[in-house]
Structure formats: structure tokens, C-alpha cells
Amino acid sequence: MTDNLILSNAQIIHKTRRIAYQILESNLHEKEVVLAGICGNGYIFAKRIKEALNEITDLKISLCEVQIDKKNPRLAITTSIPVGAYEGKSLVLVDDVLNSGSTLIYGVKHFLNVSLTRFKTAVLVNRNHKKYPVKADFKGISLSTSLKEHIQVDFSEKDAIAYLT
Secondary structure, eight states, X not given: OGGGEEEOHXXXXXXXXXXXXXXXXXXXXXXXXXXXXXXXXXXXXXXXHHHHHHHHOOSXXXXXXXXXXTTSTTXXXXXXXXXXXTTTSEEEEEEEEESXXXXXXXXXXXXXXXXXXXXXXXXXXXXXXXXXXXXXSEEEEEEOOOTTOOEEEEEOSSOEEEXXX
16 A cells, blocks of 8 residues: 555645645635535545634634435435525535546535535545546645546544555
8 A cells, every 4th residue: 555655644734734725815705614525535634624724714614514425426415514504605515536526526516506605626636537527626636547546545533645546
């Protein structure tokens, strides 16, 4: 696994902090930002971004988990907070890896039905093999890999790594 290491824990911490600053800069005039993490690693990454934002700003940061079936993203998508809690606010949809864009595009579709003041996307790793026209506004790293390769992000309580399989 260490032979295929893409990002070490220290690098992930640095990239998370950089993304937090970018989110803050693009939301300077907002009263609240909602980080909507896609279930699993996207939600964990959103929590880490929230922690980084809390260190650098007094801006209210809310966290929301987006429940989406990654194998069948056309099924109903739900969130851990009601629509009214993020309506009229700035929202950042967060995932760990942008692969084909399928999960992110269906997540975007869900939030397009809600009146938001601003809508952005953030990922830790952006692969360049998208089959859908979706982009990450904030990204830790962009990689060109083969279609047969997979990127895995492992988050533990204290550490995190990203590697190629």
C-alpha cells in the first residue's frame, strides 16, 4: 500500500486546510455555510473540513450527511437535516474522490431543487476520467490515472491516507 501512496496524512491535513481557506474566501459575505458530505468518506471529509474552518473563522458552519446509493444513484437521495435547514444558504457538496462524476452529479441534481445562495463542490482527489459534466470547485489534488486503477482514501480517527490500487 505504501508503494502506491498518493497522499500521506500530513498532506491530507494540508490539503484539507487549503480547501477550508478556499471555502471561506468564496463565502466571506455569507452568514452560514452548509457542508453536505456524501455518505461514507465524503461525510468524514466534510467533518474534517468543518474542523479546519472552525479553527480559522467564526462563520457558522453546519454539517449535513447526504444519503445516496452510490451503486444506484437514481434512487431517492435524502439528507440528515431538513431542506429548510439549508434553503437560502451557501452549500458545499463534499466527497472524497471524484471518479466518473456519477455520485456527484446526482448529488448536485438533488440540491438544484433547493433555492441556495451559492452552490459549490469539494473533493480530496479529482480523477480525470469523468463521464458526466461535473467539476470540483475545490480539490486537494488532481490525478490522471488509467481506468483500471482505483483510488482509495482511508480515514481513521487520527490518520488518513490516499493510495492507488
